[in-house]
Amino acid sequence: MVAAAAVSAVLLWVLAAGFGPIPPLGAALDAGSGAWTSAAGGRPATSQTLRVPGLQHPVSVSYTAQGIASIRAVTDHDVFLALGYVHASFRLGEMDEERRLGEGRLAQLAGPSDLPVDEFELRLGLLRTAQREWAETPRSSPAGQALLAYAQGVNDDIARVRADGDWPAAFSLARVYPAPWTPVESLVIQGVLTEELDFTTTPLVYAMLEKSLGLARTMAWFPVIPANTQSPYDPGPYQHPALTPLAPDAASTAPGPVGAGLSAEAAGPAPGTARSAPSAAVATAAGTLLAQISRLPSGLVHREPDSNAWAANGPAVAGNGAMLAGDPHLPQTLPSIWYEAALSAPGFDTSGVTVPGVPGVLIGHNAHIAWSLTDTQNQAALFYAEQTSASRPDQYYWRGAWRRTQKVHYTIDVRGGAPVPLTVYLTVHGPIMTQAGQTMAVDWMGNVPSADLGALLGVAEASNFGQFKAALASWHAPTQNFVYADARGHIGVISAGYYPQVAHGDPWLPLPGTGADDIDGVIPYSAEPQVYDPPGHVVATANQRPVGPSYPYYVGTSADFFDNSFRANEIYSYLRGRSGMTSASFAALQGSVTDNLAGVIVPKLLAALRQAPGPLTAPERAAMSLLARWNDAMTTGSAAASVWWTFWGDYISAAFQPWWTAAHVPVGKDPAALSLSSWPTSLTEDLTAWTSGKVPPSAAFTLPSGAHRSAPQVMRSAFGTAVAHLALQLGGAPGSWTWGRLHTRYFPSLTGASGLGYGPRASRGDAWTVDAAEGGLESSIGPSWRMIIRFPGSGGSPTAEGVYPGGQNENPASPWYANLITDWWDGRYLPMPGTAGAGPGTGTGTGAGAIHWTLRPGALPLAASRG
């Protein structure tokens, strides 16, 4: 009996309370009330009337057969409230996960494995920044009203779900249910996006490289200005007005004014002010922090170039109108980061993609203008080595005096474990991210309160480029290239956001925190990269360096994830010289898988192989023949594509690995940034320039031992290695080494459950093609949305089409979970829901298969249901 009683007790306890990360399965799997109730949310949506307490007037929501939503209201308040309600109806789990990520509350749901993420986010300060942004937002402002209405809509849906008990399965399984939504949480999600697009660790990487390779070699191979041919969209001439001032504590994230809190203590002996190479302590701090960050989930910090957007006008476009295409490259997940919707109210009328958790359309169009955006990739995070003293605990030296660090205390709830306390220390520069070896703080522009939503609301109401630019003046982070086209036939780009400048020191390295190297200001808005109606009638941004070498301000180095310009080169090559382009022309370009670098390098490789001493093996001859007949297209059926891609990786390794080994570059600290297998952008650019003859080959081809090598020699060696690699991995004849056998796309589920993702599936493209597939041979980063907007020259309504690889409903049991993937994969576009001024056939949800919700003000009925 003792055994039976013990087993019974353990079983019931585990089923009731869970064990470690295992949720309480008893309640979770209860057939009548657990995760199974999520089936209700998986039912196909049907037309119905719903009571939404927060509404002021009735709202109409219509859905196409594919689930694309159109929301029409009589007030701005109601349109944003309805958007919150609809977002929560279909994406509540995603929204809750995103806000938990930014607020440092993942471990509360998932257990100790997520504790490092929570600690990092709480140190970085997305929550503190969001709280400050909300405090600085006037409640009566359009942004304040939108945030409040949106939060009410989300909460109205949460109340309905709570009444029905039809929680998404993730909540029921975990037995942790969402707390009410507040405007701060929308701003936290804004911060999460900012971090993913804008937070980089480049100074820490440079510190590691300089410590191992040395200063000269580091700056030669990771230069400020890239070595290869670039295609800036703003080639100049440039203005050089004075910087816009920025308060020294603008990014401190301190709850209160840092200056007011400083203790007026007697200045100690002034530390040396001469800048020097990173010390051992700085290198230790940099390596420790890099190692911590590298263990965080991929995508949390910015590492990949993202996105294409271009526009054309005048004779380049059929009818002499203007046309715009945008495809942001982001993690492709299920559910997607995007929710497609059209929003119409007397003061607001726009269509495009929204971000669940945030009110407003981020990429899209209204009746007069269209816009898309790409990440600028500039350096927005500077790291400061704070001067501290063992005799002065919790103090740092700045501008001639010792100051007290501010402290913020947190308690992190951990599922299956005891709460963990965390104290975050703040200096004038920002949060201290590590104290290993050296106290290191980060001064990140994403921590400067940014009125992004207000800017987007202004963009949504703009009807010309002047209004568009004016609206974006308040956009500080993440820095984005906003591409523009309008009904009058104009096009342009403005890179909105903060570009921090220092008066002293090299900002690509950790800087002394004593004050002399502080951020002096930011590039004035009028001098930021921008172009309007270029004479060539085309403008394109694909994350390439937006300006030329003569630009008078610092934007970042070649290691700041500026794209190597291969996509931009390909896009400009396609667009320039064409006339009368149509939407189909832009769609063909968005689907292009031509590898621009292959067009430059493969002829050099073939020449090197033909001239190489000694015979090629039979497989090498066959592989060479494939390359000779290749059209540079990375299609799934191309074996030459596999040979090319494998060769390039082996070429980088052959060129630089001897130096990496000799210098003991600490790749383990951050493999994504330091390992050659990640093909650092700077090295790809270097090798391109050296191989193509643009610049003399570097000493990199010479081995550390002094033995001389030439580019053809290294290419011959790398080619042999690549063929051997492919033979070992794929077997068979080279003709069978098709790209689809190596390269796939995979869209993981945000839940982490492998069975709820899509793929992996053999895919075309690579990291450098316009149809980009980034993140390795199993790619999960790429065009997360494709959009083409055309304004006919006759002044008629725009035609708008778009598609994203996912579905509008996060419930995997729903027919709207992944229904859009096939269209995206096959290169088809769907009509975007029209704006009020749009004509027929623009996907307003009124056609066959349309579903209508009528949202009415009023209390929830006793048995509310959306089924």
Added chain:
Amino acid sequence: MADLRRLGKKGSYRLGSLAGGRLGGAPSPRSPRRLGQLGRAPHGPTLGPPRAQVQFGWWLAVVVAGVVVIAVTAEFGLWFVPFLAGLVIGLAAPRAGWRLRHTVPAVLVMAAAGWGAPLLWQAVRGAPAGATARVVAALAGLPPHAMIGVVFTLLIAALQAGVGLWLGHAVIGGSRSR
């Protein structure tokens, strides 16, 4: 001769009936005689209806009742009722003359059908139960197949019931040994 207290009662002349309520067969060599009870005649006549049919009827009735209770209480989130059902069966089995070959299938069927009924009801009402089963399996870290999700869920119920039954048996066995 049968237990005098059962004179005139249904089944009181059943062959081999014991005061302890066992369903036929020779007395267990370990079963103690209780004060006031007569020993069981090893081969007494059976004058009631066939034993197997009556017992199955009771068995079925108990199982159906259990299924209903488990299914209804599941709607209210009372996920532990399968355990209680197993416990009750385990405690009552000796008095009802049920043996393991009757109680084990009873509680397993009771639990599986008790939790299976709400799932079936969902499917009948048009909810995507199969797709949801696949989701449940995937979120639980299992292969993402609908049948696995269903089986895993029903196994949790069956496991509870089995352990409850074991505890019930153990309690009764422990009290009888004192």
